[in-house]
Amino acid sequence: MISQKHLDTLELTQVLHLLAECAGCEDSKQLALNVAPAESLGQAVRQLNFTVDANTFSARYGYPALYRVVNCAGALKRAQLGSSLSLRELLDISLVLRSMRSLDSWRKQFMEEQSVLDGLFECLFLERSLENRLNSAIVSENELDDNASATLSDLRRKIRQAQLRVRGQLDGMIRSSTYQKYLQEPIVTMRDGRFVIPVKSEYKGEVKGLVHDTSSSGATFFIEPMGVVELNNEIRVLENKEQLEVERIIAELSALVGAFSEQIDAGYGAMVELDLCFAKSRLADRMRANIPTLTDDGVTELRRARHPLIPYEKAVPIDIAVGKDYDTLVITGPNTGGKTVAIKTLGLLTLMAMCGLLIPASSGSTVSVYSQVLADIGDEQSIEQSLSTFSSHMVNIISIVGQADECSLVLLDELGAGTDPVEGAALAVSILETLKNKGAKIAATTHYPEIKMYALETKRVENASCEFDVNTLSPTYRLLTGIPGRSNAFLISERLGLDGEIIERAKEFVSTENTRFEDVVSELETTRQQLEAERETAKRLREEAERSREEAAETAKRLEKSTEKELERARTQARQIIEETRLQAEILFEELDEIKKAKDKENFSDLLGRSKLSYRGAMRELEELSDPVSGSRTQDEYRLPRPLEKGDIVFVTTLNKEGMVLKKPEGQSVLVQAGLIKTSVPLSDVRLGPAKKEQKKRQGAAAGKSSRSGVISRGSRDVKNELDLRGLDSEQAVMELDQFIDRAVLSGLKSVCIIHGKGTGVLRTAVANRLRSHRDVASFRLGRYGEGEDGVTIAELK
CATH class of the missing domain: 3.40.50.300 (P-loop containing nucleotide triphosphate hydrolases)
Structure with missing residues (x-):
């Protein structure tokens, strides 16, 4: 064992005082002051593991609450021998039980994790019924609860009733005009546990009763009137019975404690050791300590x-x-x-x-x-x-x-x-x-x-x-x-x-060997400082290189994000190109339909030649749109000479067709009808055509040419009475719906079916809103059973 003298020299005692300050109760504080170094590696490792586990779990779940418990060993021993304990001692034992239960509840937070502390936790004594009995029976160290037993409750109720009767009689006397002149004060007080009234000394013979006390001046006699003597006697008897019942209850509680005294004492010892482990953990946190x-x-x-x-x-x-x-x-x-x-x-x-x-x-x-x-x-x-x-x-x-x-x-x-x-x-x-x-x-x-x-x-x-x-x-x-x-x-x-002369003279007295040795040490120190400075420089350069590497990595990440954004932009542009291609294809299909129907006409060759030229132009346009990632689409800079108005003839570059403006532009796009297609196109893709005066001529010429060419009008074509809008967005669906209704009206259809699907209901709502405002729609309704139900809308045309 290491001598206490050496422990004091190295100031371990002061560290143990700091440890004691971290403990929660007096016994664990004393245990902390008595901590001694282990005599073997195994013992030291075991003690350290207790501290490590306490520190690990408290870092995760916080420290358990440990109340200011006191050592109840003496009281437990007397209770075991059959003695009755005081209410204070019983309350202290209840607090010990509550503290052990609190520690056990804290441990249950991480029941699945193993710990060297488990042996101590298993020694904790948990007896909730005893704890509840003590807590419910005792109000304070001087009083038992009325409900500690049925007999005690009944006795105290009777005492209160008797006291009320006594006070009632005495209150009647002090309010009576007959007795008021005899009283020193109109109050009811107590002497020797009995109710009395203060009577002036000169009138003590006027109030019949027992004198229990006098004032220090002798001017007042405290008299118990004869009318309440029996009631006071009754109260005294009841109070004696109450005291006997209180003693009986305390003896019963003490016997219950005595039956578990050994378990409680062992649990208390384990709780004190646990508190010491958590005190070591708190000290480690305070010192910012680590595990050796x-x-x-x-x-x-x-x-x-x-x-x-x-x-x-x-x-x-x-x-x-x-x-x-x-x-x-x-x-x-x-x-x-x-x-x-x-x-x-x-x-x-x-x-x-x-x-x-x-x-x-x-x-x-x-x-x-x-x-x-x-x-x-x-x-x-x-x-x-x-x-x-x-x-x-x-x-x-x-x-x-x-x-x-x-x-x-x-x-x-x-x-x-x-x-x-x-x-x-x-x-x-x-x-x-x-x-x-x-x-x-x-x-x-x-x-x-x-x-x-x-x-x-x-x-x-x-x-x-x-x-x-x-x-x-x-x-x-x-x-x-x-x-x-x-x-x-x-x-x-x-x-x-x-x-300086004194210093130089002193140097002469130093031996040559010592001087040479000190010079060598000085040179070593100078070299060390130079190496230290170089090391600091290398460290700084390394840190700068690390920062540069991190900045380069950050730049690479930014470039990667930028590339991803560019790719996303390209994908968006590609989707737009696909949409434009789809529109262009639809126009070509419409023209092919017209050509097929006009194949028996005389000017079929002219129509076919113009269609081929148009097809080649469209294909060239599609080829220009085919490289969205590299951004190869190039157009000449063009600005509209004036704002567009409804009815203007324009040339749509992305469709390679002329069209007519259906309404004034909104924002950066304009609604145009190009052939059979109504579509919204960017203003940057629109070139203003002939003036309004020439539009009628162009339209009349086109109409005459169309009639001469023998192309059949849209109204004479066979039109289906069913339109499938599934897969389109709301804007595209409305445009398709308008064209479909126009064809249906020209074909003389009275009823049409629009298929929009059930889905989220967005498309159904858009169709309903458009049908409600369309001039050629008389009424509409959702499909019935067998027609498609909510997935279709049936419209009646005018």
Whole structure:
């Protein structure tokens, strides 16, 4: 077991006080103060696993609520022996039961997950019926609930009724004009548990009754009138019965508790241990601690370790190790540079890990479990024992040398200080050599160059130094392993203003070997700083390269998104081209129908030639539209000479046909009828044709030419009485519907069927709206059974 003296030296006791502050009840606080380092690796790992699981689950589900429970062991033991407990003790036991139930409810949040804490949770005693009985029976530590038993409820009801009768009689007396002049005050009060009235001393003979008390001045007598004596006696009898019933109920409750006293006591112990585990977790959160890897091979390696008693904002993380590449670490450097804090951090974090605590160090840190952690740190001179600083250190070191073995971690501060430097240095080297031969792992601080040289020349002994900024004359508290430190006494003195001659004279007294050694150390430090600067530059360049790579990746992502947008735009344009192609094809099909019907006419050859020319022109136009991705569609810049009006003859470039404007343009599109097709086309695809005056001539000529050519009019064609609009959008469907009705009217049909399907109802609504406003439609209705029902509309034409 590690001596309490060494635990106090490394300040573990202060850490345990912080742990106690995180606990929820007094017993767990005391348990926290008594935490001791584990004596074996298995025990240390077990304790650490408890803390790790508590921290893991609390991070996910929050900390469980633990009420301010008290230790009820004494009360439970008396209840087991048959004694009656006080209401306060029963309430405390109820609180313990409620706390255990709360912990169990918290654990049930993650029932499917295994935990080393499960053994403690299984020890919790859950007896809801006992808890409910206690809670329902007890109002406070001084009173039982009326409903604690039927008898108690009945007795208290009778007491209240008797009290009301007494007060009723006495109230009648104090309001009576006969008695008012006898009373000191018109009130009803109590003396010795009996109702009385205050009577003036001079009229005490006028009120018949029992005198229970007098005022301090003697001017008032408190008299119980004879008329209420019997009622007061009745109340007294009932109150005695009430007290007996209360005692009986408390004895019954105590017996119930006594029957479960052992289980409650065991559950309380498990709850206290669970509270300690969660206290360790809270302390880890407060210290921003991490989980170390525990071993027993003597290798301790701490990464970015911080002393837990130094505020997080002020602590400078250090990397410190022992036992892997070297067994002895010699730390040098100027005073107040952080040497002592470094070895204290090494020792304290080792003890914390052995106590099952997470440590304030980065992930990946390794801590070995030692049988002994021995420390000689600080000035322990004693006037009472006539011990100087050197003597007190030597007393501790003698004890340490006697206890140390291969399973020990030894921490020595200012080894060899306080005596002649030559002898002190020689003694320090000898002590380090002795401890090293015993197999102990050592971290020591010193100023002696002889010990630095020993570290350079001896295997498995390493130098380290606490960095010092000579420009600001202040330490940086960084620990640099592999580099011996300098005291910088001359430089600091010079910067502080000491005369240069004194410093130069002092340098003459330093031995040549020491001067040469310090020069080598200085050169090493200069080289290290240069390498550090180069490393920082390389780090900065690497970060810049990483940023450039990220920016390039971001640019690539933007280009990919832009490409996707372009492709989507091309797909949209392709869909438009397909629509335009479909319209063009429809026109060609209409012309082919007319040509077929005119094949027996004389001018059939002329019609066929014009159709071929038109077909070739349309095909050239389609070829120009066939490459939407590359955007090969090119048109000459054209602007309309004036706004379009209804009736204008225009040339539609995308259809390669002339058409007539059916109504004024809306926005950037205009509705045009080109041959048999009514379509909305962009204004950019429209070229203004002949003026209005020439339109009639063109239309008349076209009509004459058509009649002469023998082409049969639309009205004479065979027209079906059924139109299928499924698959079209609303606008296309309305255009198709208009053309269909025109053909049906010219063909003399009286009834037509429009197929729009059921679907979402959008197409059906569009058809209905158009039929409702069409001039040639007399009426319309949805289909009946056998006609297609809601999927068709039947229209009657005028």
